[in-house]
Amino acid sequence: xxxxxxxxxxxxxxxxxxxxxxxxxxxxxxxxxxxxxxxxxxxxxxxxxxxxxxxxxxxxxxxxxxxxxxxxxxxxxxxxxxxxxxxxxxxxxxxxxxxxxxxxxxxxxxxxxxxxxxxxxxxxxxxxxxxxxxxxxxxxxxxxxxxxxxxxxxxxxxxxxxxxxxxxxxxxxxxxxxxxxxxxxxxxxxxxxxxxxxxxxxxxxxxxxxxxxxxxxxxxxxxxxxxxxxxxxxxxxxxxxxxxxxxxxxxxxxxxxxxxxxxxxxxxxxxxxxxxxxxxxxxxxxxxxxxxxxxxxxxxxxxxxxxxxxxxxxxxxxxxxxxxxxxxxxxxxxxxxxxxxxxxxxxxxxxxxxxxxxxxxxxxxxxxxxxxxxxxxxxxxx
Amino acid sequence: xxxxxxxxxxxxxxxxxxxxxxxxxxxxxxxxxxxxxxxxxxxxxxxxxxxxxxxxxxxxxxxxxxxxxxxxxxxxxxxxxxxxxxxxxxxxxxxxxxxxxxxxxxxxxxxxxxxxxxxxxxxxxxxxxxxxxxxxxxxxxxxxxxxxxxxxxxxxxxxxxxxxxxxxxxxxxxxxxxxxxxxxxxxxxxxxxxxxxxxxxxxxxxxxxxxxxxxxxxxxxxxxxxxxxx
Numbered sequence: 001x002x003x004x005x006x007x008x009x010x011x012x013x014x015x016x017x018x019x020x021x022x023x024x025x026x027x028x029x030x031x032x033x034x035x036x037x038x039x040x041x042x043x044x045x046x047x048x049x050x051x052x053x054x055x056x057x058x059x060x061x062x063x064x065x066x067x068x069x070x071x072x073x074x075x076x077x078x079x080x081x082x083x084x085x086x087x088x089x090x091x092x093x094x095x096x097x098x099x100x101x102x103x104x105x106x107x108x109x110x111x112x113x114x115x116x117x118x119x120x121x122x123x124x125x126x127x128x129x130x131x132x133x134x135x136x137x138x139x140x141x142x143x144x145x146x147x148x149x150x151x152x153x154x155x156x157x158x159x160x161x162x163x164x165x166x167x168x169x170x171x172x173x174x175x176x177x178x179x180x181x182x183x184x185x186x187x188x189x190x191x192x193x194x195x196x197x198x199x200x201x202x203x204x205x206x207x208x209x210x211x212x213x214x215x216x217x218x219x220x221x222x223x224x225x226x227x228x229x230x231x232x233x234x235x236x237x238x239x240x241x242x243x244x245x246x247x248x249x250x251x252x253x254x255x256x257x258x259x260x261x262x263x264x265x266x267x268x269x270x271x272x273x274x275x276x277x278x279x280x281x282x283x284x285x286x287x288x289x290x291x292x293x294x295x296x297x298x299x300x301x302x303x304x305x306x307x308x309x310x311x312x313x314x315x316x317x318x319x320x321x322x323x324x325x326x327x328x329x330x331x332x333x334x335x336x337x338x339x340x341x342x343x344x345x346x347x348x349x350x351x352x353x354x355x356x357x358x359x360x361x362x363x364x365x366x367x368x369x370x371x372x373x374x375x376x377x378x379x380x381x382x
Numbered sequence: 383x384x385x386x387x388x389x390x391x392x393x394x395x396x397x398x399x400x401x402x403x404x405x406x407x408x409x410x411x412x413x414x415x416x417x418x419x420x421x422x423x424x425x426x427x428x429x430x431x432x433x434x435x436x437x438x439x440x441x442x443x444x445x446x447x448x449x450x451x452x453x454x455x456x457x458x459x460x461x462x463x464x465x466x467x468x469x470x471x472x473x474x475x476x477x478x479x480x481x482x483x484x485x486x487x488x489x490x491x492x493x494x495x496x497x498x499x500x501x502x503x504x505x506x507x508x509x510x511x512x513x514x515x516x517x518x519x520x521x522x523x524x525x526x527x528x529x530x531x532x533x534x535x536x537x538x539x540x541x542x543x544x545x546x547x548x549x550x551x552x553x554x555x556x557x558x559x560x561x562x563x564x565x566x567x568x569x570x571x572x573x574x575x576x577x578x579x580x581x582x583x584x585x586x587x588x589x590x591x592x593x594x595x596x597x598x599x600x601x602x603x604x605x606x607x608x609x610x611x612x
Contacts, residue, residue, distance in 0.1 A: 225550075232469075234515050241472035245480060248600035255550075257469045261514035319549065 030120045030130060031060075034144050036095055036112060037378035042102040042361070044069040049111065052208060053190060053201030060155045061194050063116040065205065066098045067109055074106025075212040075348050075357040078277070079341060080202070082113040083182050083216055083267070085147025086128060088301070089284050089330060090217025092144070092373060093337035097362065099378040106345075106357035109209060115182040115198060117155045119147035127296045129288070132330075134374040142377050146301070151180035156194040165189065165196065167265030183216070186270035206275045212355070213239070213348055216267040216281040217337050221290030222309050222321030226257060226283055230340060233259045233272025233279040240280055242347035247339055250365075254282075254340065278348075282340045284333040285321050304328035335368030436580030445601035449583060451592035455611040456540055456569075457500040460485035464505045465527040466559035467512030470546040471505035477602050478503075483610040490516055492526065493533035501540045502530075503609075504567075506560045507551030520555060524562065531566040542609065543567040545582065546599050548575030557581075567591060571609070573599055 038046070045067040050057035081094030094112035101108060113119055122128040126148070133143045153159070159179055163171040167185050171178050178184045180195050188199025206214065213236070220227050232240035237258060244256040259279070263269040272279035287293055287306040294300065294308050305327030313322040342362065349356035363376050439447040446453075462478060462485050464471035471489050478485055485503075488495060489512075496502065513523060534541050543563045545551060564570070564585055570593040577583055577595065586593035594605050606612075 237469065237472045238475065241469070241476040242479065245473060245476040245600075248598065249480075249603075251600075253598065253600075255469075256473060258472075258509065258511050258515050260511040261517075 026130065027121075030122075030145055030147075033113075033116075033119075034142075035380045036064075036066075037099045037380055039378055039381050040068075040099050040101070042068045042100075043098065049198065049201040049205070052204040053188075053197045055190060055197045056194075056201055059117075059194060059197075060120060061115070061117040061151065061198050063111060063113050063198070065109060065111050067107065068098075068101055068103045069107045070103035070105040070358065072105035072358075073355070075345075075352060075355045076107045076109065076209060077341075077345055077348070077357050078109045078111070078202075078206060078211045078214045080111050080114045080214065080216045080267070082111075082115055082119065082147070084149035084218060085113070085115060085118040085145070086122075086149055086289065087217070087219035087286060088132065088144065088146060089219050089286065089333035089337055092330065092334045092377075093217050093341065095144075096334060096338060096373070096376055097341070097359075100362055100376065101359050102361040104358040104360055106355065106359075107209075108357075108359065109205065109211065111202070114202065115147075115149075115151060115195070117151040117194065118149060118182070119145045120155070121148060121152045122146065123148040123150075129296055129298075129301050132298075132301055134372075134377055136374055136377065136379055138379050140379050142374075142380070149181060150177060151182070151195045151198075153180070156180050165192065165265075167199075167270055169264035183218075183267055184265040186265050186267055187274040203271065203274065206271060206277050211275070211277045212352075212357075213344055214267060214271055214277050214279045215341050215344060216279075217341075218281060218283045219286035219289060219333065220283045220321070221293075222285060222287055222312070222318055222323055223290060223292075224283065225320045227285045227321040228254050228336070229283055230254060230256045231259050231268045231281045231283075232256055233268050235272055236268075236278035236280050239278055239344065239347045239351055242350065243340065243343035246343045246346065250339070252336065252339055252365075254336075280344065282337060284336045285323070285328050286333060287321075287323055287328065290321075302330045304330065304333065329369075331368050331372050334373060335365045338362065338368065339365050435578050436583060438574065439595050440574045440597035440601075442597065444597070446594055446596045446605050448592050448594045448605075450586050450590055453569075453592065453594050453605055453608050456542065456609050458484065458610070459499050459501075460610060461491065461496055461499040461502045462487045462505070463491040463502060463530070464489040464507075464512075465523065465530075465563050466506050466508040466551075466556060467516050467518070467523060468505070468507030468509035468547055468551055468556075469512060470507045470544070470551060473546055473599060474503065474505045474544055474602075477599075477606055478610070481603060481606045481610060481612050483606070483612060485610070490518070490526065491530065493529045496530070496533055496537070496539060499539055501542065502534055503542045503544055503571075504563050505544045505546060506556070506563050507545065507547040508553070508555035508559050523559070527559065527562050531562065535566055540568050541566045542569045542571060545570070545572035545576050546602065548573045549578060552576055552578075570594065571602070571605055572596065573602075 056062040081091035187203040189196040259268040309323040345357040574595040
């Protein structure tokens with residue numbers, strides 16, 4: 001009888017260990033960075049954000065800054081992707097610029113994974129996808145982690161019961177997890193939490209490199225009232241409105257709104273207030289982020305189709321983020337970010353003809369739609 | 383002992399069932415919780431009240447239409463300002479630049495700024511963010527607008543109301559600002575989405591002033607060219 005119990009316990013123990021190993025493999029994969037192709041001769045330099053925020057050195061939140069310098073001087077444009085890692089079109093836009101753009105005049109600074117720690121986990125109980133992939137024409141597969149919108153608690157813990165940092169945002173009760181939200185804690189703190197050190201790194205980079213325009217790429221669920229909106233700090237309203245107008249003339253019905261004066265800690269407010277740069281943020285529509293979506297699937301994340309939101313749209317219940325049967329694919333969402341970036345550069349150049357930002361070799365909107373990201377992303381250098 | 387075994391087996395079955403349930407779907411997916419946090423649907427009333435929709439005049443093929451008269455060139459110098467501080471004034475500024483208009487722009491212009499001006503184009507639409515950024519309250523804005531509009535009336539300055547924000551610039555406060563400007567307007571230019579209930583076409587009809595309805599904001603270029611004579 002006793003032997004039977006011992007054998008049973010051993011079997012259970014082995015089973016538990018096997019489950020841990022199998023699931024642990026998935027968790028560990030989330031800590032492995034997705035490579036970005038550096039074959040683009042337009043890349044001048046890759047530095048780490050810890051050069052601007054020393055406390056990040058050696059931490060999971062340190063992240064690459066890709067610099068693409070033009071032959072001629074001009075304005076300086078910062079593209080932020082992955083502020084919220086699960087808003088994947090923003091990161092993919094940044095990667096597309098890194099892997100394809102040639103800068104003729106001015107400089108691009110690109111941070112594709114602004115919250116690098118956020119890529120190492122997904123949000124428990126949200127039913128999120130962890131990895132997306134694209135098969136390239138050469139047969140290779142590019143994988144990208146999806147991650148979630150907050151810094152991983154294993155990298156920044158515990159969340160305080162109450163927090164009032166230099167962003168001016170008061171965090172209490174259920175809001176305290178926002179202390180790990182990169183887009184709530186600008187301008188950051190060189191000696192603050194891990195997230196605040198990232199915030200500070202970006203803030204310090206903007207000041208040190210004298211960035212002219214900041215583009216913070218986001219996505220939002222259909223219920224969000226500012227889907228396909230460029231949110232601009234008052235200093236960026238003129239250039240932002242010109243850019244949005246040009247996108248409309250090209251058939252992209254985007255809109256512009258001014259940054260709220262009390263949007264404490266958000267990039268478009270806090271970086272606009274605390275630096276000389278024109279701060280903007282753009283939101284594309286991602287049905288996978290909506291709280292009324294159907295089951296998570298590849299079709300939802302990459303195809304951007306969700307029958308619930310088509311039904312909600314057809315019933316006239318959405319005043320923003322309407323979704324049709326065609327869905328809104330990752331190609332289209334990434335293209336929307338690319339177009340918005342491009343038009344901001346054009347509008348800046350029009351307003352500052354002595355310091356233009358001229359970028360070539362980027363695929364067109366139609367290329368994104370017709371050829372797809374699998375033909376725009378580059379194979380990883382061996 | 384036997385009862386303990388039955389309970390253990392039942393627990394094991396329940397746990398397995400729960401794992402299967404949460405693990406179902408695609409290889410890397412799980413079901414979304416119904417209580418997962420996220421934004422809520424807001425401001426749906428405008429799209430729910432479509433039973434009283436006004437006649438639609440514009441379309442892709444007919445990008446703009448003028449009712450109650452003809453769209454004409456107005457007298458320069460032009461001045462562009464806002465009543466309500468929405469971002470639409472900034473979009474109108476971009477449009478005016480696009481058509482090469484010569485004008486002065488100040489979203490918070492005062493009556494004293496309008497000396498020698500012949501035509502004021504006023505972008506209406508309330509934005510709490512815009513008011514906040516300008517550091518003024520809605521009441522301050524109404525007082526400024528009232529003073530500005532009275533000055534226009536006393537000095538024969540033509541007022542053109544521009545409503546470019548569509549349904550998102552309809553609502554109590556936006557309509558209050560629009561109503562203030564309408565009373566002084568000699569013409570209306572608007573994106574037709576904002577006239578779903580016929581408010582602006584009805585007003586133009588009653589006052590017999592021209593109203594130019596525009597299909598989308600991108601279709602404003604041609605009407606603006608006519609207004610500023612470009």
